[in-house]
Amino acid sequence: MSEAVKFSSKDIKGWLERETGSIFIPVHAKAKKLLDEMRKSVEDLVEVSKMLLDNSAREIEKRNMKIYGRARALNKLARLFVDRTRQIRVPEKVSYDSLNKFVEDTQKAFAVTDVDVRNWFPRVSPFFILDRRKFLAIFERAKLTLRELSSFLAKDYVKTKTLEETFQSIDRLLVLEQQLGNLKQQRARTEGQRTSVEKDMTETQQNIVELKSKGGISQLSQTSSEIDALCVEVKRSLQHLQKPFVKLLSLATHGEGSGLTPEELSKLNQYLENPFEAFSAEATGYPLLKQMLRKLELSISQGKLKLKPEKTRKAEQAIENIASKNSLASLHQKCTDAIARKTQLSTSEEVTTKQHDLLKLQEQVENFRRKMGIVETEQASIQRTYNETQEKIGSHKREIERNIVSFMGKTVRID
Numbered sequence: 001m002s003e004a005v006k007f008s009s010k011d012i013k014g015w016l017e018r019e020t021g022s023i024f025i026p027v028h029a030k031a032k033k034l035l036d037e038m039r040k041s042v043e044d045l046v047e048v049s050k051m052l053l054d055n056s057a058r059e060i061e062k063r064n065m066k067i068y069g070r071a072r073a074l075n076k077l078a079r080l081f082v083d084r085t086r087q088i089r090v091p092e093k094v095s096y097d098s099l100n101k102f103v104e105d106t107q108k109a110f111a112v113t114d115v116d117v118r119n120w121f122p123r124v125s126p127f128f129i130l131d132r133r134k135f136l137a138i139f140e141r142a143k144l145t146l147r148e149l150s151s152f153l154a155k156d157y158v159k160t161k162t163l164e165e166t167f168q169s170i171d172r173l174l175v176l177e178q179q180l181g182n183l184k185q186q187r188a189r190t191e192g193q194r195t196s197v198e199k200d201m202t203e204t205q206q207n208i209v210e211l212k213s214k215g216g217i218s219q220l221s222q223t224s225s226e227i228d229a230l231c232v233e234v235k236r237s238l239q240h241l242q243k244p245f246v247k248l249l250s251l252a253t254h255g256e257g258s259g260l261t262p263e264e265l266s267k268l269n270q271y272l273e274n275p276f277e278a279f280s281a282e283a284t285g286y287p288l289l290k291q292m293l294r295k296l297e298l299s300i301s302q303g304k305l306k307l308k309p310e311k312t313r314k315a316e317q318a319i320e321n322i323a324s325k326n327s328l329a330s331l332h333q334k335c336t337d338a339i340a341r342k343t344q345l346s347t348s349e350e351v352t353t354k355q356h357d358l359l360k361l362q363e364q365v366e367n368f369r370r371k372m373g374i375v376e377t378e379q380a381s382i383q384r385t386y387n388e389t390q391e392k393i394g395s396h397k398r399e400i401e402r403n404i405v406s407f408m409g410k411t412v413r414i415d
Contacts, residue, residue: 041142052078
């Protein structure tokens with residue numbers, strides 16, 4: 001096999017035209033000539049059909065009963081001829097596919113017209129003889145021109161069909177490459193937008209970090225972290241009382257009575273829902289908790305709470321440590337101090353101002369995230385179209401190369 005000759009997509013058409021001009025140009029010119037003749041035949045056929053229509057209409061107006069019925073039949077037939085012929089679409093550009101479709105459509109129209117002529121012209125006889133002869137002469141010439149065009153398509157034009165399709169593929173290839181260039185520009189534009197949004201978002205996030213690390217905001221953040229840790233510690237310190245508290249609440253609500261006052265019952269609910277909040281809100285020495293623990297201890301001793309022995313033992317030990325040994329005093333002081341600091345910091349003018357600034361910065365970050373999402377969606381769409389266009393370009397190049405080999409026996413590569 002001979003070595004492949006390489007061409008750019010912009011140069012391949014010129015080379016192919018030079019190589020095949022002596023074959024393709026005469027065929028294309030002949031096709032255009034026949035199509036022009038066929039266009040003229042269709043126009044003549046429309047005109048002669050209108051002539052039949054007009055002449056029959058004049059005879060109808062005369063109300064000559066001898067010819068009236070035949071004139072009406074011819075008028076109806078002529079109207080069909082006009083409408084049918086006008087529906088024939090002559091292609092503007094010459095190509096094998098467009099001419100082939102035109103021939104097929106015209107053959108169908110002419111075949112129906114042939115049937116109409118055979119069925120109806122004898123019924124119109126002997127009137128309108130000159131008009132009918134004129135129509136038949138033009139119709140026969142149109143059929144003859146159509147047969148010539150059909151024969152030319154089948155014998156001559158079909159030989160260059162592959163070459164014509166190759167030229168069409170080259171034109172589509174150039175359009176696709178232009179689209180690919182536009183997509184590259186769009187991809188670069190969106191990448192620039194993405195970089196810009198990322199830069200702005202990073203700078204804003206850095207400003208948020210700096211704002212949180214300074215002054216009262218930093219202290220507030222540290223205090224919040226301290227409270228989070230204290231929440232865990234309070235929950236762990238009261239963990240063995242969780243189940244007994246649930247049983248005590250059930251007893252107070254549905255059972256024989258727990259001895260809890262309305263205030264203690266409300267506090268019990270709070271301890272079950274948010275132990276830290278309930279504990280830190282207690283006065284020094286957490287008196288309400290101790291009162292509830294004493295009543296819990298009494299209910300346990302009276303057998304009102306159905307607890308497993310191990311849970312009972314742990315609950316009694318926790319009650320002893322908290323109510324008698326004051327084991328949570330230090331923890332309670334830490335909780336109240338942390339809450340007091342948080343309240344003081346949260347209401348300070350400095351923190352209020354900085355929190356407002358922080359909120360604005362966080363809103364900016366969210367806006368940047370939304371913009372980033374829009375840009376990423378657009379990028380994905382452009383990249384998907386870019387990949388599809390690349391595949392189409394590769395497919396067209398391979399098709400052109402195969403066609404040239406099959407038509408000319410020459411191996412080319414399109415870069």
